[in-house]
Amino acid sequence: ETGVTQSPTHLIKTRGQQVTLRCSSQSGHNTVSWYQQALGQGPQFIFQYYREEENGRGNFPPRFSGLQFPNYSSELNVNALELDDSALYLCASSFLPERTGNTIYFGEGSWLTVV
Amino acid sequence: AQKVTQAQTEISVVEKEDVTLDCVYETRDTTYYLFWYKQPPSGELVFLIRRNSFDEQNEISGRYSWNFQKSTSSFNFTITASQVVDSAVYFCALKNYQLIWGAGTKLIIKP
Numbered sequence: 001e002t003g004v005t006q007s008p009t010h011l012i013k014t015r016g017q018q019v020t021l022r023c024s025s026q027s028g029h030n031t032v033s034w035y036q037q038a039l040g041q042g043p044q045f046i047f048q049y050y051r052e053e054e055n056g057r058g059n060f061p062p063r064f065s066g067l068q069f070p071n072y073s074s075e076l077n078v079n080a081l082e083l084d085d086s087a088l089y090l091c092a093s094s095f096l097p098e099r100t101g102n103t104i105y106f107g108e109g110s111w112l113t114v115v
Numbered sequence: 116a117q118k119v120t121q122a123q124t125e126i127s128v129v130e131k132e133d134v135t136l137d138c139v140y141e142t143r144d145t146t147y148y149l150f151w152y153k154q155p156p157s158g159e160l161v162f163l164i165r166r167n168s169f170d171e172q173n174e175i176s177g178r179y180s181w182n183f184q185k186s187t188s189s190f191n192f193t194i195t196a197s198q199v200v201d202s203a204v205y206f207c208a209l210k211n212y213q214l215i216w217g218a219g220t221k222l223i224i225k226p
Binding site: 033035041042043044045048055056058088090092102103104105106107108109111 | 161
C-alpha cells in the first residue's frame with residue numbers, strides 16, 4: 001500500500017451534476033496532483049497543488065477545480081458533469097522540491113460514471 | 116515538445132518467457148525523471164522505478180530490469196521469467212513538473 005487514500009472508490013452521477021473527490025496524501029508528502037484516466041488510455045494531468053495553491057495545470061476547463069488543505073490532503077471538484085468526464089480519477093502524492101529518492105505514489109483511484 | 120511513446124499496445128507471452136517493454140521519450144530538458152508504473156485491473160498505479168536523467172546506470176530488481184539509454188532516449192523494461200501475476204498494463208512516464216505518460220502496454224502472461 002502507498003499510504004495515499006482516495007474516496008469515494010466508485011460513484012455514479014447524472015450529467016449536469018457536480019462531484020467532489022477526496023485524497024489524503026502520503027505522510028511526509030506536501031504535493032498532490034490529480035490525473036484523469038479514460039478507459040484504455042494513459043492518465044492525463046489535470047493539476048497539481050503545492051502549499052495549498054495550484055502550481056501547474058493541464059488542458060482541462062475551469063469547471064475542474066481543486067483545493068489543498070493545510071494537512072496536504074486535497075479535493076477535486078468537477079462542475080456541470082459531462083458524459084466524457086466518466087473516467088478513473090487518480091490522486092498522486094509527492095514532495096517538492098525534488099530530492100534524491102523522491103517518488104510519486106498513487107491512490108487506488110475514484111471511478112466516476114456520468115449517465 | 117515532451118512526449119512518451121510506448122509503441123507496443125499489447126504483448127502476449129507464455130509464462131517463464133522473458134519480455135521487454137519499450138519506452139521512447141522526447142524532451143528538451145536536461146534534468147528530467149523517468150518512471151515505470153504497473154496498473155493491474157483494480158486501477159491503482161503501482162510504482163516500479165524512478166530514474167533521473169543524470170543516472171544512466173541500469174538497474175535490476177529481482178526479475179525486473181531497466182535499460183536507460185540517453186543516446187537513444189529510451190528507457191526499456193525487461194521482465195525475466197515472466198509470471199501470470201505480471202499481467203497488467205505498464206506505463207512509462209516522463210516528469211518535469213508533471214507526469215507525461217505513454218499510452219501503456221498491456222502485458223498478458225499465459226499459463
